[in-house]
Amino acid sequence: MELYLRTKNTASAVALADIPVVEYVELYNDLKERMTQERYHVGHYFATETENGLKFYMLLLDDEQGDVLITSFVPDYYASGLASLTAIHQAFHPFEREMHELYGIPFDNHPWLKPLRFSHDRRDRNSTMDSYPFYEMEGEELHEVNVGPIHAGIIEPGAFRFICNGEQVLHLEIALGYQHRGVETEMVKSDNRLRQTLIAESIAGDSAVAHTTAYAELSEKLMDTEIDEHLQRERFIGIELERMAMHLADTGALATDIGFQLYQVACEALRTVTINTTQAWCGNRFGKSLIRPFGTNHPLTEAKVEIIRRNVADVRRRYMELRSDILQSQTLLARFEQCGLVPREDMKRIGGVGMAARSSGLKRDIRCTHPSGFYASGVAHEPVLKHDGDVMSRLATRMDELVQSADYIEQALASYRPSGKLPAPNYNAQFKADALSFSFVEGWRGEICHVALTNAEGRITKYKIKDPSVHNWLGLAIAVRSEGISDFPINNKSFNLSYCGHDL
Amino acid sequence: MLFGKLKILRSHGWQYIPNLDGVTLTEEFRGFPQLTLTNDKSDLERAAAICPTKAITVSPLTLDMGRCLFCGECAKCAPRNIRFTNEHRLAATRREDLIVMAGQTKPCFNSESIRPEISKLFGRALQLREVSAGGDNSVEMELGATGNVNFDFGRYGVGFTASPRHADGLVLSGPISQNMAEALDICYNSIAKPKVLIVCGSEAISGGLYADSPAVDRSFLDKYHVDLWLPGAPTHPLCFIDGVTKLRAKKK
Numbered sequence: 001m002e003l004y005l006r007t008k009n010t011a012s013a014v015a016l017a018d019i020p021v022v023e024y025v026e027l028y029n030d031l032k033e034r035m036t037q038e039r040y041h042v043g044h045y046f047a048t049e050t051e052n053g054l055k056f057y058m059l060l061l062d063d064e065q066g067d068v069l070i071t072s073f074v075p076d077y078y079a080s081g082l083a084s085l086t087a088i089h090q091a092f093h094p095f096e097r098e099m100h101e102l103y104g105i106p107f108d109n110h111p112w113l114k115p116l117r118f119s120h121d122r123r124d125r126n127s128t129m130d131s132y133p134f135y136e137m138e139g140e141e142l143h144e145v146n147v148g149p150i151h152a153g154i155i156e157p158g159a160f161r162f163i164c165n166g167e168q169v170l171h172l173e174i175a176l177g178y179q180h181r182g183v184e185t186e187m188v189k190s191d192n193r194l195r196q197t198l199i200a201e202s203i204a205g206d207s208a209v210a211h212t213t214a215y216a217e218l219s220e221k222l223m224d225t226e227i228d229e230h231l232q233r234e235r236f237i238g239i240e241l242e243r244m245a246m247h248l249a250d251t252g253a254l255a256t257d258i259g260f261q262l263y264q265v266a267c268e269a270l271r272t273v274t275i276n277t278t279q280a281w282c283g284n285r286f287g288k289s290l291i292r293p294f295g296t297n298h299p300l301t302e303a304k305v306e307i308i309r310r311n312v313a314d315v316r317r318r319y320m321e322l323r324s325d326i327l328q329s330q331t332l333l334a335r336f337e338q339c340g341l342v343p344r345e346d347m348k349r350i351g352g353v354g355m356a357a358r359s360s361g362l363k364r365d366i367r368c369t370h371p372s373g374f375y376a377s378g379v380a381h382e383p384v385l386k387h388d389g390d391v392m393s394r395l396a397t398r399m400d401e402l403v404q405s406a407d408y409i410e411q412a413l414a415s416y417r418p419s420g421k422l423p424a425p426n427y428n429a430q431f432k433a434d435a436l437s438f439s440f441v442e443g444w445r446g447e448i449c450h451v452a453l454t455n456a457e458g459r460i461t462k463y464k465i466k467d468p469s470v471h472n473w474l475g476l477a478i479a480v481r482s483e484g485i486s487d488f489p490i491n492n493k494s495f496n497l498s499y500c501g502h503d504l
Numbered sequence: 505m506l507f508g509k510l511k512i513l514r515s516h517g518w519q520y521i522p523n524l525d526g527v528t529l530t531e532e533f534r535g536f537p538q539l540t541l542t543n544d545k546s547d548l549e550r551a552a553a554i555c556p557t558k559a560i561t562v563s564p565l566t567l568d569m570g571r572c573l574f575c576g577e578c579a580k581c582a583p584r585n586i587r588f589t590n591e592h593r594l595a596a597t598r599r600e601d602l603i604v605m606a607g608q609t610k611p612c613f614n615s616e617s618i619r620p621e622i623s624k625l626f627g628r629a630l631q632l633r634e635v636s637a638g639g640d641n642s643v644e645m646e647l648g649a650t651g652n653v654n655f656d657f658g659r660y661g662v663g664f665t666a667s668p669r670h671a672d673g674l675v676l677s678g679p680i681s682q683n684m685a686e687a688l689d690i691c692y693n694s695i696a697k698p699k700v701l702i703v704c705g706s707e708a709i710s711g712g713l714y715a716d717s718p719a720v721d722r723s724f725l726d727k728y729h730v731d732l733w734l735p736g737a738p739t740h741p742l743c744f745i746d747g748v749t750k751l752r753a754k755k756k
Contacts, residue, residue: 118683119719120682120717120718120719121718129683129686149684149687150635150687150691152666153648153664153666154634154636154644154645154647154648154664155636155641155644156636156639156641156644157635157636157637157684157687177683178637178638178681178683178684178687179636179638179639179678179681179683179684180638180681180682180683180719181638181678181679181681181714181717181719181720182714182717182718182719182720185717185718185719186713186714186717192554192556194554194556194575194577195556195713198556198573198575198713199556199713202640202707202712202713202737203640204640204641205639205640205641205642205643205644205645205738206641206642206645208640208642249645262509262512262513265516265519265652265653266512266516268519268649268652268653268654269516269519269652269653269654272649272652272654276530279529279530279532279533280530280532281532282532283530283532283533283534283574283576283588284533284534284574284737285646285738285740286642286645286738288573288575288642288737289534289574289575289576297576297577297580298532317515318512318515318516321508321511321512321515322512324508325505325508325509325511325512328505328508329505424580427554498641499641500638500639500640500641503681503683
């Protein structure tokens with residue numbers, strides 16, 4: 001029997017009946033070998049309540065063939081427990097931790113079975129933010145430093161616990177969940193699709209365009225309609241503008257943390273130009289309201305195309321000057337090079353994705369391995385890869401990707417004659433019944449995955465969201481090991497992970 | 505090396521906005537909504553039904569900016585009744601002033617209700633502690649932007665500080681997640697009196713999409729007096745700057 005259903009990121013939603021229901025033991029044995037191959041990584045893995053107990057779904061990505069592998073199983077976990085996949089492949093850790101937290105599933109031999117985000121619907125109500133079981137080390141020379149949940153800047157909350165030997169960090173543990181708002185619960189509470197779209201926009205405000213694109217593509221697969229190719233092109237421009245804006249923000253933030261004011265203020269100014277371009281397009285600096293299922297309320301016009309073209313070219317030119325100066329700045333290089341190393345093997349082991357993974361030489365990029373929309377039809381994306389896995393690599397990846405995004409936008413607009421008319425959003429279409437729909441979108445941080453299950457009436461009954469931060473937070477913890485604790489801020493900024501995207 | 509830096513400086517020129525009060529945002533920006541009554545209420549009923557945060561009431565016709573996420577969908581449903589202007593000065597000193605009535609032409613800022621000690625104590629300098637409690641990082645980034653090279657609110661003595669002990673007030677963003685409620689309370693109580701409380705973003709003001717979520721705990725707002733309400737999703741930096749400037753202004 002086939003263990004998996006093979007499909008594509010561009011294919012329509014799959015019928016639940018077509019997804020194999022396998023024996024967990026067989027799946028476990030298959031994954032043991034399969035996941036050692038670099039071409040595979042885990043996209044999502046979750047459990048859902050059914051009449052007969054829990055049913056588990058897993059989505060794997062095959063980067064070489066561009067396939068998505070879907071499987072499911074219904075184990076008798078109360079009787080026997082489940083052998084932990086994390087014990088053999090660490091990349092599974094957040095998913096198993098989530099299911100343990102929500103349903104109390106015992107995962108045998110899980111090395112780190114701690115709460116993930118203290119969901120409001122967690123099984124053990126006695127487990128609270130205050131009782132997070134931080135790792136402890138004994139030793140007269142050691143001391144602990146606790147930072148958070150409220151941090152020094154205007155950023156989101158999360159608790160960092162360092163164990164240090166003098167200045168040197170031996171271990172960092174990150175406890176999250178402070179931002180938990182119940183996104184996945186709210187998503188299925190009402191059938192108002194506009195409401196669902198706006199919830200998608202609020203998953204992570206800095207990735208509003210990418211997350212909403214994931215929601216839109218997922219729901220279009222449930223409608224099974226063709227999507228206007230102009231609309232796909234305009235979404236593409238929205239996502240790449242968002243990437244430019246956030247890579248600018250992070251270049252500036254890294255400069256701020258080493259006190260390099262010139263680069264900081266230059267990036268602030270360039271980011272203003274970029275997000276004001278988005279505002280001139282859709283009325284919101286973060287691209288909220290731009291992406292809607294099936295259509296849009298903000299089609300590009302000749303005048304808007306001209307604004308985008310002019311501003312992107314201006315930002316690109318000024319950023320190129322900045323980039324060449326950054327690459328010659330010895331003081332900056334001295335701080336960033338060989339700091340916060342995450343070797344390629346470690347990145348692969350923890351299931352790292354997105355630009356952080358690419359900075360360690362690991363080619364994870366949905367835009368080239370599982371492209372959809374204009375990424376599939378309009379560009380042949382070649383990911384930016386760096387190999388050192390240090391803070392400088394992560395900055396260099398950002399710098400190159402920013403220029404690449406500017407080039408893509410320029411290309412996408414070069415031959416584009418916008419009609420100013422695109423289909424209106426559709427919030428009422430009938431969704432396919434008893435189906436599983438998923439979407440993968442490469443946001444600026446990395447791979448975003450949304451999965452939805454529908455019931456017999458075509459109503460969404462389960463909605464699962466994965467922000468790339470879920471994989472990459474562990475990367476930050478690894479990066480600061482053996483670094484001076486004062487280098488934590490630059491490491492943190494070099495990843496710039498999402499708290500709200502993780503906590504949901 | 506030096507040449508490269510001079511080139512960057514020359515390419516960027518002067519970046520700050522000289523007159524922060526004189527800015528008019530792009531026509532596309534959705535700010536203050538103007539409401540018009542019509543005899544036919546069918547469009548409005550559709551608009552009220554689709555509104556994800558239930559910000560609209562049909563009779564009497566009102567729109568609560570404290571709930572509104574400015575998605576603009578209602579104006580598409582009822583173009584004769586609802587029009588979003590590009591007016592970004594949305595601040596209010598009382599929660600009820602955020603509810604826009606039919607025929608109202610501009611936002612209602614009631615300076616009478618501002619405590620007199622605010623302009624006296626914080627008129628020259630105001631240092632704030634920001635707390636995100638379930639915020640989606642867009643309001644937070646916009647608050648960060650108020651101090652950037654373009655808006656440079658620091659020139660008027662307003663800034664954000666790391667420790668609540670150094671702060672004159674607190675800026676809250678996000679719908680207040682349960683998991684953050686206690687830390688927020690501790691932070692607020694760590695600020696020496698007298699202090700100001702500013703609530704920033706529609707999600708913080710009303711809970712927004714998460715108003716009825718079992719994962720939020722909004723009791724903080726029942727306990728303490730709020731001095732300034734700043735709607736938006738996210739609040740535009742100029743809305744924050746305008747509101748805080750008016751809050752600190754000497755009474756005439």
